[in-house]
Amino acid sequence: MAGRLNGKVAIVTGAGRDGNIGVAICEAFLREGAKAVIGTDFRQEEAAEISARMARLGVGGAFELVEQDVTSQADWARVADHATSAHGGIDVLVNNAGIAIHSGIEHSSLDDLRKVMAVNHDALFMGMKACLPALKDSVNRFPGGGSIINNLSMASYMPSGINIGYHTSKAAGRMLTLCAAVEFGPMKIRVNSVHPGLTMTPLIREGLADYVKLGRYETVEAAEASIAGLGALGVSSQPEDTAHAFVYLASDEARFVTGASIYHDGAIGQRY
Ligand SMILES: NC(=O)c1ccc[n+]([C@@H]2O[C@H](COP(=O)([O-])OP(=O)(O)OC[C@H]3O[C@@H](n4cnc5c(N)ncnc54)[C@H](O)[C@@H]3O)[C@@H](O)[C@H]2O)c1
Numbered sequence: 001m002a003g004r005l006n007g008k009v010a011i012v013t014g015a016g017r018d019g020n021i022g023v024a025i026c027e028a029f030l031r032e033g034a035k036a037v038i039g040t041d042f043r044q045e046e047a048a049e050i051s052a053r054m055a056r057l058g059v060g061g062a063f064e065l066v067e068q069d070v071t072s073q074a075d076w077a078r079v080a081d082h083a084t085s086a087h088g089g090i091d092v093l094v095n096n097a098g099i100a101i102h103s104g105i106e107h108s109s110l111d112d113l114r115k116v117m118a119v120n121h122d123a124l125f126m127g128m129k130a131c132l133p134a135l136k137d138s139v140n141r142f143p144g145g146g147s148i149i150n151n152l153s154m155a156s157y158m159p160s161g162i163n164i165g166y167h168t169s170k171a172a173g174r175m176l177t178l179c180a181a182v183e184f185g186p187m188k189i190r191v192n193s194v195h196p197g198l199t200m201t202p203l204i205r206e207g208l209a210d211y212v213k214l215g216r217y218e219t220v221e222a223a224e225a226s227i228a229g230l231g232a233l234g235v236s237s238q239p240e241d242t243a244h245a246f247v248y249l250a251s252d253e254a255r256f257v258t259g260a261s262i263y264h265d266g267a268i269g270q271r272y
Pocket of ligand 1: 014020022042068070097098119152154195197
């Protein structure tokens with residue numbers, strides 16, 4: 001059956017936690033005919049469960065969850081080499097892994113800021129650099145060329161007084177994406193970003209619980225309703241919804257799209 005990603009090889013970071021966006025992207029890519037999807041994460045506790053879920057899809061594409069710390073250049077070299085030697089190249093890189101430390105400048109240390117920047121920003125640079133040689137070859141297989149998709153956030157364009165590292169790193173990720181789009185365009189590699197709004201995953205549930213601890217909301221449910229209510233649609237997203245945006249950007253349907261931001265946020269940004 002013709003899929004939108006038939007024959008492509010993809011790396012998706014942050015895919016080691018069931019119920020998260022990375023796992024949903026891997027699943028969507030496999031459903032669309034990807035030849036191989038390499039999920040990576042430093043968490044491996046749920047590897048068997050996630051691999052079993054992908055096997056149950058009954059599609060032909062290979063899936064593996066590879067251990068990787070996205071802040072390690074050595075790990076990036078290993079993952080890029082593995083994709084090329086085991087699967088013949090890299091067509092799509094999704095920089096999806098992310099972390100948050102919920103506090104403002106007053107109660108954050110410089111180390112807190114650096115930790116968040118390392119995962120949410122520096123790792124994007126490392127991933128793009130490590131995968132670049134392989135991505136250059138993608139155009140010889142697919143007319144749309146290589147595709148890099150950075151998972152940023154509505155946080156990249158909305159300020160926050162209680163989440164300094166997260167918002168700053170995501171905003172910096174947007175400029176990194178734009179610069180890479182300009183640099184890599186002549187190499188036929190497209191670079192785009194997706195900016196999810198409130199998407200109900202383990203990360204966001206933990207984040208909402210932190211807001212409750214900080215006294216901003218009474219309960220996690222109240223926090224979800226309040227934040228989702230800021231958007232025009234008034235509801236939160238599910239990881240499977242968010243994954244569709246990545247399928248489009250990874251596919252050759254988006255062959256003329258680079259340097260673009262998909263605001264997958266229910267128009268929450270309209271308030272700012
Ligand atoms: N859920 C939302 O509402 C939302 C909104 C906007 C943006 N995002 C972004 O989407 C991405 C995925 O978020 P999620 O909600 O699925 O979160 P999640 O915590 O469920 O998933 C993030 C994954 O990244 C992994 N990770 C963290 N640090 C790592 C490291 N150093 N090396 C390797 N893996 C690492 C974690 O183990 C985890 O599996 C993040 O970049 C996040 O900022 C999420």
